[in-house]
Amino acid sequence: MNKVMSNKWMIALYVLPSLMLVAILIFIPLVLTGYYGLTEWNGAGVMKFVGLENYAHALQDEQFRESVVHSFLLALFSTLSLGIYLVVSLILASKIKGTNLLRKIYLIPMLLSSVAIAQLWLKVYHPTNGMLNSLLNLLGVDHPPEWLANPDIVLYAIFIPILWQYAGFYILIYYAALKNVPEELIEAARIDGATPLQIALKVKVPLISGIIKVTVVLAIVGSLKYFDLIYVMTGGGPNGASEVMASYMYKEAFGSYHFGYGSAIAFYLLIITLIMTYFTRKLTASKDDVQY
Amino acid sequence: MKLPYVFLYMVLALIAVFQIYPLIWLLSFSLKDNTEIFGKSPFALPESPKWENYVKVWTDGNIGTYFFNSVWITVLSVALTVLLASMVTFAITRMNWKLNKPVLGLFMVGYMIPIHSALIPLFSMFNKVGLIDNPLSIVITYTAYNLPLTIMILLGFYYSLPREMEEAAIMDGCSINRLFFKIILPMTTPVVSTTVIINMIFNWNEFVFVNTFISSEKYKTLTVGIQNFIGQYMTDWGAIGATLMISVLPLLIAFIFFSDRIIDGITAGAVKG
Structure with a gap:
């Protein structure tokens, strides 16, 4: 038994193909991104080594700094919206009938590609014939805003389809966790005279704090990577008002052929994502994790 | 009350x-x-349904080609990912070797990185070996980037499989390949179907790799194809709507039949991370 299961050739045969794919297509490119960031390069010609120039330039670059701020704003919105999802899940999990169908309906947008969602919401936000402004007209609003053309509101407008896309996903996760809370604990609290609101806030929410922490990490790290939806809906515009890190990188590299500078931005994106993953995990990993 | x-x-x-x-x-x-x-009011239902919108976008544009590309690229990538991930998970959980934990750790780290941070070197690597504008680049990229999550989902199931069966099989002189393909793999069907679904959704909807690596119309998938196609039909909302419906319909239909599996897949993928 042990001899057969320790056969080095077989282990190599089973593991190496995948390991090589991941090494060549994920890990080596990450290292190369850091290196390309040290060069001036148009993607095809000669690479000119320029040291830390690109990295230093990015810190001075107003557009890059704004894109970082926008990415973090989206991360903040996403984290705050977790509160809404949690409330909805608490309602769903409180012995209401028909929740199965409701959860499935909530999840439907999650199945669509970000490109399809972006195209659909371009139509929803269309200034004259869109669903939203037509609705506002019916309600008597005379001059509803041009949602995606106004730099002051475009980032909020873009967050709505993100909320729409992920609502069902987070509600599903919270609901599954809430259904795992032992019935005896809720019963005990009820016998002690706790109101449904108290049961929700003092019993249920603390008991699923582990899952809540996971979702906070998912929401923050996921937001830092947003690209498809913004690329299709606004291309970062108007005037950079909805630019995020990934879209700015893409524009610099594949739009302006600044592959060196684009790589520096991509490397910052990597570092920021890893740091945020580390810190959100650290911050949310409190010592008094509730056990049940 | x-x-x-x-x-x-x-x-x-x-x-x-x-x-x-x-x-x-x-x-x-x-x-x-x-x-x-x-x-008319945007909220009104269509007076007489213009099904010709669908016929028009399917025949005028390349939607048929894009659709076919999405199907075969998705199917091939999913099959490759799930097979390779199953083999890795089998080797990590069942076979005896010292480096299994560090290797597993490597795959786990692969799950956390943002794909955009690897995009430029990937592009130049594929360019050097002539894989730009070749669907093979898409298939291997999808496989590599979906392996970590797929392994993570498979892992729990493999740990819970009883060992008696494989011990008996090895005693009887069964080879590793036979054990894996004939005994273990069939036993993992439930979790495999979960990973198939989650991979299917990711690949069907993926945008940035195809948008960056593929330029010929004949290799584009639906997500990228519809994006360009809609650009041409700027003002024809009916055509745009029909195109979008065609692109989202396969997963919506799958959801009607496999909603429970899809829910499993989506939650498993998230909570393991």
Whole structure:
């Protein structure tokens, strides 16, 4: 038994193909991104080594700094919206009938590609014939805003389809966790005279704090990577008002052929994502994790 | 006690409307022509459904080609990912070697990195070996980037498989390959179907790799194809709607039949991370 299961050739045969794919297509490119960031390069010609120039330039670059701020704003919105999802899940999990169908309906947008969602919401936000402004007209609003053309509101407008896309996903996760809370604990609290609101806030929410922490990490790290939806809906515009890190990188590299500078931005994106993953995990990993 | 429940139901129903109505609206304008779209209320149902919108985008554009590309690239990548991930997970959980934990750790780290941070070197690597504008680059990239999550989902199931069966099989002189393909792999069907579904959704909807590596119309997938196609049909909302409906329909139909598996896949993928 042990001899057969320790056969080095077989282990190599089973593991190496995948390991090589991941090494060549994920890990080596990450290292190369850091290196390309040290060069001036148009993607095809000669690479000119320029040291830390690109990295230093990015810190001075107003557009890059704004894109970082926008990415973090989206991360903040996403984290705050977790509160809404949690409330909805608490309602769903409180012995209401028909929740199965409701959860499935909530999840439907999650199945669509970000490109399809972006195209659909371009139509929803269309200034004259869109669903939203037509609705506002019916309600008597005379001059509803041009949602995606106004730099002051475009980032909020873009967050709505993100909320729409992920609502069902987070509600599903919270609901599954809430259904795992032992019935005896809720019963005990009820016998002690706790109101449904108290049961929700003092019993249920603390008991699923582990899952809540996971979702906070998912929401923050996921937001830092947003690209498809913004690329299709606004291309970062108007005037950079909805630019995020990934879209700015893409524009610099594949739009302006600044592959060196684009790589520096991509490397910052990597570092920021890893740091945020580390810190959100650290911050949310409190010592008094509730056990049940 | 009655009244609060009515209120709660209304909240839940309102959210359901918010989640589903944009799609119903999409279906509705995909069946209208421009006079109806721009002349009448956007909330009106189509007077007589213009199915010719669908016929037009399917025959005029390359939607048929894009659709076919999405299907074969998705199927091939999913098959490759799930097979390779199963082999790795089998080797990590069942076979005896010292480096199994560090190797598993490497795959786990691969799950956390943002794909955009690897995009430029990937592009130049594929360029050097002549894989730019070649669907093979898409298949291997999808496989590599979906391996970590797939392994993570498989892992728990493999740990829970009883060992008696394989011990008996090895005693009887069964080879590793036979053990894996004939005994272990069939036993993992439930979790394999979960990973197939989650991979299918990711690959079908993927955008940035195809947008960056593929330039010929004949290799584009639906997500990228519709993006370009819609650019040309700027003002023909009916055609745009029909195109979008065609791109989202396969997963919506899959959801009707496999909703429980899809829910499993989506939650498993998230909570393992």
